[in-house]
Amino acid sequence: MLPRVYPSGCKLSIRASKKNNFKKIATVFAGVFFVAIFLLLAQSALAQVASQPDLNFGLQPVEQNIGLGGEDIRLIIARIIRAVLGLLGIIAICLMLWAGYTIMTAGGNEEKIQEGKKILINAVIGLAIILSAFAIAQFVINMLAQATGYGNEQQKKVTIETFAGSGALGKIVKDHYPERDQVDVVRNTKIIITFAEPMMPNSFIVNKNLTCWPKDGSNKPALMMKDGGADCLVDEKTKKPIEYYGDCLSDKPDFNWDIDCDNLLIEENKKGEQNFFIHPSASSTLVQAAAMASFTKENDVWVAKTFVFKPLQPLGDDLEKIWYTVKLNNGVKKADGGEAFAGQHYQYYEWEFQTGTNFDFSPPYVVSVFPWPNKTEYRNTIVQLNFNEAMDPMMVQGVATPFDDAGGLTSLVLNFGTTTLNGVATGEWKVSNGYKTAEFVSDKPCGLNSCGEMMYCLQLDCKEDDYDCVNKYATLVRTAEVMPGGQPFEAKPFSGVMDVAGNALDGNKDGTYQKPPDKGKKVNDVNYFKHIGDQERTFTPKISYAPDNYGWDFAIKNDIDRTAPYLEIVEPGLDAGGVKSDADVRMNFSKLMWVGTLANIGLQEYPEAMATSSEGKTVPVDFFFYPQSSLSEPKTITWIKHRKFGPNGFDYYYSPEIPGSVKSTNQNCLYPGYGPGFPGVVTIGGPKCELNNYNEWGVPGKIGDCAPTTNQTTSSTDTGCVQTIFKDENGKLIQTNASTTPCLDYLKGEKISKPFPGTK
Numbered sequence: 043m044l045p046r047v048y049p050s051g052c053k054l055s056i057r058a059s060k061k062n063n064f065k066k067i068a069t070v071f072a073g074v075f076f077v078a079i080f081l082l083l084a085q086s087a088l089a090q091v092a093s094q095p096d097l098n099f100g101l102q103p104v105e106q107n108i109g110l111g112g113e114d115i116r117l118i119i120a121r122i123i124r125a126v127l128g129l130l131g132i133i134a135i136c137l138m139l140w141a142g143y144t145i146m147t148a149g150g151n152e153e154k155i156q157e158g159k160k161i162l163i164n165a166v167i168g169l170a171i172i173l174s175a176f177a178i179a180q181f182v183i184n185m186l187a188q189a190t191g192y193g194n195e196q197q198k199k200v201t202i203e204t205f206a207g208s209g210a211l212g213k214i215v216k217d218h219y220p221e222r223d224q225v226d227v228v229r230n231t232k233i234i235i236t237f238a239e240p241m242m243p244n245s246f247i248v249n250k251n252l253t254c255w256p257k258d259g260s261n262k263p264a265l266m267m268k269d270g271g272a273d274c275l276v277d278e279k280t281k282k283p284i285e286y287y288g289d290c291l292s293d294k295p296d297f298n299w300d301i302d303c304d305n306l307l308i309e310e311n312k313k314g315e316q317n318f319f320i321h322p323s324a325s326s327t328l329v330q331a332a333a334m335a336s337f338t339k340e341n342d343v344w345v346a347k348t349f350v351f352k353p354l355q356p357l358g359d360d361l362e363k364i365w366y367t368v369k370l371n372n373g374v375k376k377a378d379g380g381e382a383f384a385g386q387h388y389q390y391y392e393w394e395f396q397t398g399t400n401f402d403f404s405p406p407y408v409v410s411v412f413p414w415p416n417k418t419e420y421r422n423t424i425v426q427l428n429f430n431e432a433m434d435p436m437m438v439q440g441v442a443t444p445f446d447d448a449g450g451l452t453s454l455v456l457n458f459g460t461t462t463l464n465g466v467a468t469g470e471w472k473v474s475n476g477y478k479t480a481e482f483v484s485d486k487p488c489g490l491n492s493c494g495e496m497m498y499c500l501q502l503d504c505k506e507d508d509y510d511c512v513n514k515y516a517t518l519v520r521t522a523e524v525m526p527g528g529q530p531f532e533a534k535p536f537s538g539v540m541d542v543a544g545n546a547l548d549g550n551k552d553g554t555y556q557k558p559p560d561k562g563k564k565v566n567d568v569n570y571f572k573h574i575g576d577q578e579r580t581f582t583p584k585i586s587y588a589p590d591n592y593g594w595d596f597a598i599k600n601d602i603d604r605t606a607p608y609l610e611i612v613e614p615g616l617d618a619g620g621v622k623s624d625a626d627v628r629m630n631f632s633k634l635m636w637v638g639t640l641a642n643i644g645l646q647e648y649p650e651a652m653a654t655s656s657e658g659k660t661v662p663v664d665f666f667f668y669p670q671s672s673l674s675e676p677k678t679i680t681w682i683k684h685r686k687f688g689p690n691g692f693d694y695y696y697s698p699e700i701p702g703s704v705k706s707t708n709q710n711c712l713y714p715g716y717g718p719g720f721p722g723v724v725t726i727g728g729p730k731c732e733l734n735n736y737n738e739w740g741v742p743g744k745i746g747d748c749a750p751t752t753n754q755t756t757s758s759t760d761t762g763c764v765q766t767i768f769k770d771e772n773g774k775l776i777q778t779n780a781s782t783t784p785c786l787d788y789l790k791g792e793k794i795s796k797p798f799p800g801t802k
Contacts (some may be wrong), residue, residue: 123179130172137165214238214382216347216641217668218368219432219477219542220395221683227395228402229358232542233320233331233351233368234435234477240345240377243287246318246370247333247349248305251291254283261337261344261441262449263289288335288346292536299535300354303332317373320351323365323394330354336435338470345377348435348473358397365396387662405531405548405555405590406431406541408519409673412634412707413596418512420603421499422491424636424707425456425482425517428673432477432542437522439473439480442466444572452561452571453538455518456482458598460503463516466572467501474638475671477542481638492606492740493702493711504600511600518574519592520561521547530555549592556589604740607633607706608716608748610677610730612698627682627698632733633706635678640669644699645682651689663689710740716748 144158218235220227253263254274263286264273274283290303307317308328320329331353335346358364369392372381383389412426413419427438440451444466456467469484488499504511522538524531524546531548533540539547546555559577562569569575578588587593611630614621627645651663667684688694702711718731735743 124176127172127176127179131169134165134169134172137161137168141165213386214376215370215391217474217476218393221476222393222666223395225396226363226398226400227357228400228543229356229397230401230543231357231397232434232544233353234348234432234542235368235370236348236435237382238347240340240347241349241382242375242377242379243333243335243346243349244285245373245375246307247287247335248307249285249287250300250305251289251302253286253289253291255286255344260449288333288337288349290332290334290536297535299332299352300330303334303352306331306333306351316369316371318370320353320366320368323367329357329366334436336439336473338439338472339441348439350434350436356401358399360399363396363398365394367392367394387664402541402543403529403531403545405545405553406433406539407548407551408592411517411594413515413598415594415596418597418599420601420708421502421598422488422497422602422709423500423598424709425500426634426637426707427454427480427482427517427519428475429478429480429541430673433473433480434540434542434544435473435477436536437539439471441470442468442482442572444468446571450572453520453522454480454482455520455572455574456500456515457518457574458501458503458513458515460511460513463514463574465501465503467515469498472638474641475673478673479637479671481636489602491705491710492604495711497602497709499602500598502598502600506600509600513598513600514595515598516574516579516595517593518578518587519547519549520578521549521558521590521592523557524555547590547592549587549590552589558588558591603708604710604738605633605708605736606710606740607631607635607704607712608731608733609700609712609718610732611718621687621696623686623688625687627684627696629680629682629698629700631678631680631706631712632731633677633708634675635671635680636705636707636709637671637678639703639705640671640678640680642701642703643669643680643682644701645684646697646699647687648695648697651692651694653690716745718747 141158141162144161145155148154148158214237216236216238219233220231252266254266254271256262256264256273257275259275264271266274266283266285271283276282277284288304290299291297292302294302306320306329308319308330309316316328320331321327331351334350334352336348336350337344337346339345357366369390370382371390372383374382376382381389383391406429409428409430410426411428413423429438437453441449442454442456443450446452451471454471457463458465458467467482467484469482469486471480471482473480484498484500486499486501487496489497491497500515502511502513504513520538522533522540525534529545531545533544533546535544548555549558550556559575560569561575561578562571563573563575564570574593578591579593580586580588585595608631609629610632611628613628614625629643645665645667647665651665652660653663655661665685667682669680669682671681672679682698687696700712704712706712716731716733731748732746733742733744733748734746737743
């Protein structure tokens, strides 16, 4: 049989038909592919809406059945947009299916095939437009969410390693340096920590240099080995010398940080943990460090709250940035023997910082002082000294005594007198504000302040009832000596004021070290360090201080200033919503504040934030925060640094607490707690509170745009909680002015059946 032969035209027709069938199948598959992508995107978008509470812009539905929707109008609009886009997508899918059906059933009809192609092409173009519109709409919604504080930064699942287990500043740990998560820390830094209570130094310090407390009751350690410890104070029970923890034998000519200083205790406690240790976060290698304690006096007893650790080897690496962890546990004891973190969520405190690859050889300098140079202030003022960077507390904190043989601080000196500056002001210098501010408070009581607490006044060479008497005052800040052959400002240990990296003070800010003259006033060839020397403070052609020391003169009058500070402006605004997770919490005070007391400011989070631990357990998230203040303003501005608001994407309420123990430089409390706002008006971001026309007792005669204070009668409970507005029984908006408890009850959603006491 001969093979069947088809005409060439028939062959072409068959091939064309197969090609068209292939196109039909490819088109259908392409349509299914786009539809699948669309459905996946739609499903993802719906899942995102369902799982991300931040897309609700922080607003929850009203739970009471009031017959009205409780959702944000922006959320409703977003859902409408998604619904419309979804409907258009369904239409596009239908068009694709219709196009495929038309092509598949064309039966070779070229017109129907072309019609199906056009429908398919238009459907694909339409789907592309819909997907683009969805992407644009989603982008706008996300940007709006971030702009209102509920963006993607809060969408990560928080575990215990992120927030929990860090403790909270304001409990037992009051301040430390480097700061939490600080980066590019210089390699030659010291590590500093300040506690809220006196601590037991021997729980984390080794008395390596074998010193003891002296018999004379001063703060000048004696050697236990010298003369059999004859100069040591002896414990009446054990009959052994009382060891001194946290000092260095700095007067030795061949001084060595390791041998001549006490060391950080590195040994395991009963639980197999170190009490206080420093190590690279990625390694268990512990940092060896000299350990120093800054002792101050409380109720005539020497106590230590601030401790300085000098690593024996530089931290970090020349080429790589290294993260370090500092951790304390309950092996660290309070002075009364109690565990440091007893009663807290987490029985330890830790923080991290990152070292850079560089050393710091730049000198510190003075930013501002108070009393202001050549001005006259009241005698109940404190003396304030602000630096541009963190300073070594061992040289800017301590007790000022009148006699050289009684120990005490000699790097900061205050002299006074009516004609000559022969008097030595006694009291205490304390460091605060991230170790950038040193403040002097006299030890001479002079009556009560606005809170009923004792004030302490600078000494004067005046008769008590001579209110016109004025004394001159001079303050000297002595820079450190520098190391021979070292960097230009590399300081000799304990020789004068220096920063945490060990650089001497640049008193005149010229970038060049000038060796100052011998310190102290010379009498019969003996230098008295508690007096400003004639070469340190000269009079020709005018009063000046020798570089690189820093000094200034002011005057003190025999009178007391009783005006109290108040809050002018707060930020975020009163009862503000939609606050960003990293928003600044700022307080503008009416006066220059006593910075050391601003550590008493609190910030409450309600309800308590919870997180999921690495073991899958629900655990509390500690809310750490700490205040920092401006250094050069005539009025103090304070910011509360904090961990992010609203962890896990949830909404929380936040209440700043400013207690009566917060004081201005005239030692008067923030009491009564005046703050911005007034009854009956909801205020967001204002107005500004202003008080004027004070009488001699500090009572204002004119009050403008400030919250009422009729109920504030107890300074210990008045927190300035004058910001929250609530409705009384008649639905009238009333601004609270009560004490802490009812204010927090309101913020926590507790029902209040009647207005707070003192409101109308």
